[in-house]
Amino acid sequence: MSETICVLDxxxxxxxxxxxxxxxxxxxxxxxxxxxELVTIETLMxxxxxxxxxxxxxxxxxxxxxxxxxxxxxxxxxxxxxxxTRTQTYLRMYLKYLHKNxxxxxxxxxxxxxADRLTAHLVSRYRGIQIAGAAKVASGTDMDDMLVNAxxxxxxxxxxxxxxxxxxxxxxxxxxxxxxxxxxxxxxKLMEPIYKGRSKGEKVAAFVDRMxxxxxxxxxxxx
Numbered sequence: 001m002s003e004t005i006c007v008l009d010x011x012x013x014x015x016x017x018x019x020x021x022x023x024x025x026x027x028x029x030x031x032x033x034x035x036x037e038l039v040t041i042e043t044l045m046x047x048x049x050x051x052x053x054x055x056x057x058x059x060x061x062x063x064x065x066x067x068x069x070x071x072x073x074x075x076x077x078x079x080x081x082x083x084x085t086r087t088q089t090y091l092r093m094y095l096k097y098l099h100k101n102x103x104x105x106x107x108x109x110x111x112x113x114x115a116d117r118l119t120a121h122l123v124s125r126y127r128g129i130q131i132a133g134a135a136k137v138a139s140g141t142d143m144d145d146m147l148v149n150a151x152x153x154x155x156x157x158x159x160x161x162x163x164x165x166x167x168x169x170x171x172x173x174x175x176x177x178x179x180x181x182x183x184x185x186x187x188x189k190l191m192e193p194i195y196k197g198r199s200k201g202e203k204v205a206a207f208v209d210r211m212x213x214x215x216x217x218x219x220x221x222x223x
Contacts, residue, residue: 005065005074007217008044010054012063012070016081017089023062024094027183028103028157033176035059037186038066038091043165045216053166056173064090066190073217091187099128103157106150106181107134108171110163118162118191132156139167144175152180159184162191 005014013020020036027034037060047054057063065071068086076082084090098105105122109115115134122129132154135147151159159181161168168186176184 005071005076007065007070007073008047010039010044010047010063011058012039012065012074014071014074014076014081015064017084017093020062020064020090021093021097024183025097027061028097028101030182033179033181033184034061035172035176035184035186036062036064037169038064038188038190039070040066040165040188040190041069043169043188044070046165048216050166053169056166056169059173060186066188069214073214088190091190094185095122095126095129098158099126101157102128102130104130104132104155105158105160106132106154106156108137108147108159108161108163108168109134110136110138110167112136114162118160137161137163137167137171139170141174144171147171148175148178152178156181158182161186162188164189 003014004011006012015023024036027036037057039057043053043057047057065074065085066088068082071078071082071085097103107115107118109118115136119131119134122131133150135150137143137147159179161171161184163171163186165188168188172179172184172186
């Protein structure tokens with residue numbers, strides 16, 4: 001992707017869902033593990049105190065905005081891009097692609113509840129996807145070897161990670177050269193509304209996060 005935007009000093013690809021899908025299909029045809037990162041407000045805010053996280057994110061093959069507020073902060077006014085980001089169009093298109101091609105995936109989660117809920121959603125909505133396994137990931141390197149062996153043993157096409165930052169980014173940074181999957185999709189917590197929904201308390205917390213994010217980006221723009 002040639003066109004990028006910059007939010008809190010992090011470079012993000014500015015493209016349509018169709019363009020992102022075209023790149024992803026190409027990634028699925030290569031031998032090396034390509035990394036697609038859907039960045040969130042939370043992740044971008046963390047980069048202010050963790051410059052190493054910014055470097056890891058920008059090493060991805062494709063960095064996409066996961067929330068419309070990120071586009072707003074960058075001054076993007078294209079209504080199509082904003083709508084596609086709001087409705088997670090790329091994510092849904094990619095899952096349909098995996099379904100159509102009967103792709104094998106491995107899920108990386110933080111809790112057993114997440115594993116159960118996401119698996120149930122994929123089985124219900126995308127029956128063609130073959131789930132090779134799911135595993136919990138915690139901060140640190142103690143379990144890396146076991147997890148990498150499980151992923152590679154499943155002979156998967158894609159790893160879908162729904163982990164918090166910076167655990168998600170740090171894991172793939174450490175293990176990218178060891179994982180045999182065609183693509184790593186770092187979706188963070190963006191899939192929660194799709195397979196789980198949000199409680200009232202979670203919606204309030206998300207609103208507060210957005211307020212702090214918009215304040216931080218305005219300060220950055222004013223410098």
